[in-house]
Amino acid sequence: MRSIHPVINIIKKKFSGQFIRNVGWLSISEIIYRVLRLGLVVIIARYLNRHDYGLGAIIMTVREFSLTFADIGISAKIIQAEEEELEDLCNSAYWLSWVVFFSLFVIQSIAAFPIAWFYKSPNLILPIIVSGIAYLIWPLSTIQKTLIQRENRLKVIAIANSAQNFTGSILTAIFAVLGMGVWSLVLPSILISPLEPLIYYRAQSWRVNTGFTTKSWSQIFKFGKNILGVSLLRTLRNNLDYLLVGRFVVKQGVPEYGIQELGLYFFGFNAGLGISLSIINAINSAILPHLCAVRSELSELKKSYFSSLxxxxxxxxxxxxxxxxxxxxxxxxxFGKKWVPAIPIVILICLSAIPRPFADAASQLLIAVGKPHLDLYWNIIFTFLFSITILIGVNLQFLGVDTSVLSVHLGEHWQIIVVAISVLLVHIVFLPLFTLWATNYVFPKTKKI
Structure with missing residues (x-):
């Protein structure tokens, strides 16, 4: 039995070092992007007004909801799959991704009309439709990208992300300076979309080798339904404040006031959470394959998980x-003095980032041990709590609260500041509780390690 321990130590060091390297590469990629993004935000903050920002926030929210449906568990299933089932799974997943992305393009195009009616802004229709064109290109390399992630070669993904982000940021800045308004936020993502297939095709040799097949679709759906549910709930939480601010923050006599306030809130959110969120995303991309690699050894899984924390x-x-x-x-x-009113939002949203990656790591832990349904149950509960909190925050004037006091102490933009306070409170109260519960569930103190 003693001879096993050196082997285990080697494995532990290998995957621990690999995790740090993966996080490092993705963090560097994200930091490069955020540095570019910072310069980009400086430029568009000076060339775009609050109304353009508000429209951009709505378009990006629609796009994020669509992309949530794009991965119905395909990536997670391929990463977790055993080697002998991988080829059939990849072939089926390839055709499934085409069906999903094409369907999303059609649905988003149709949804553009009621969305524009809801926000009373017909200027939203065409940008929402055009932003979906990229969905018709991404299926070309979905499987290659996932296989690279499964192989822990996240350096390739970091390079691809950096290339796309750099090109997209440059194009956005040029379009903003040229006075293209909200289109400077829409067109770059379409123009850079061919870069992803070019990079991943070169880095991964896998190619589809069957005709259209649905062989493993049921297997993917069965595994991915809980993950999709979690992703939808997380996307709803990430964008619920945008949806409510743009529609329910109103001021008598000021048309489209809600969209203008949404522009200010959206700027504050991005300035406050932008770089922090990039690091969080880098860690999340690396942690699942890191945990899955050692999930068969409970003691190694525990060490890897706490090392990640x-x-x-x-x-x-x-x-x-x-x-x-x-x-x-x-x-x-x-960014300029015109964005000074957003400073309280920047601070509040920035602080809400602290508990987020710990809860995300706990979610990935549940997926790694084959318990994605528990993560789904938690996300249902948290989304309910989050929704109630934000609804209260955005509707204080309708709940009999003396908002004149808030207006005196928080200023003209008190409504969106209250929403930011609500976001902070719900995150710092409930996410640590979930992290503790999930950790103790997988690694109970009574279980012998």
Whole structure:
């Protein structure tokens, strides 16, 4: 039995080091993107008005909801699959991805009309339709990208992301300077979409080798239904404040006031959570294959999981505290004085980033041990709590609250500041509770490791 321990130690070091490298590559990619994005935000903050920002927020929200349906568990299933079932699974998943993406394009195009009616802004219709064109290109490389992630070669994904982000940021800046308004936020993602297939086809040799087949679709649906449910709920939470602010924040005599306030809120959200969210996304992309690689050994899984939490703690908390404490300094200097009213939102949303990656790691842990349904149940509960909190925050005036006091203390934009406070409170109260529960569920103190 003693001879096993050196082998286990080697495996542990290998995957621990691989995880750190993967997080490093993805973090570098995301940081490069956010640095570019920072310069981009500076440019578009000076060339786009709040109304354009508001329209852009709605279009991006629609796009994010559509993309949530794009991965109905395909990636997670391929990453988790055993080697002997991988080829059949990839062939079926390839054709399924085409069906899904094409359907999303059609549905989004049809949905553009009621969305424009809901926000009373017909200018939304064409940008929403056009933004979906990229969906008809991405299926070409969906499987290659997932296989690269399964192989823990996240350096390739980092390079692809950097290439797309760099090109997209440059195009957005050019279009904004040219006075293209909201179109500067829509067109670049379409123009850069061919880059992804070009990079992943070169990096991964897999090619579809069957005609149209539905052989493994039921297997993918069975595995992915809980993951899709979680993704939908997470997307709803991430965008619910946008949806409500744009529609229910009103001011008598000011047409489309809600969209203007949404523009201010959207700027504050991106300035506050942008770089932090990039690091969180990098960690999330690396943690599932990292945990799945050692899930058969409970002791190694536990060590890998807690090592991941330490990495999160060492990167996220110091950065968020530094960023939020300097908001009063860098917002007027970098973005311009017209965005000073967004500073409270920047600080509040920035602080809400602290518990997010810990809860995301706990969710990935449940998926790694084959319990995605528990993650779904939690997300249903949390989405309900989040929705109630945001609805209360955005409708205080209809609940009999003396909003004149809030207006005096928080200023003209008190409504969106209250929404940001609600976002912070619901995250710092409930996400740590879930993280503790999920950790203790998988690694109970009574279970012998």
């Amino acid at each position: 330490k990495t999160i703690r060492a990167t996220i908390i110091p950065f968020v505290i530094l960023q939020s404490s300097l908001a009063h300094i860098y917002v007027p200097i970098v």
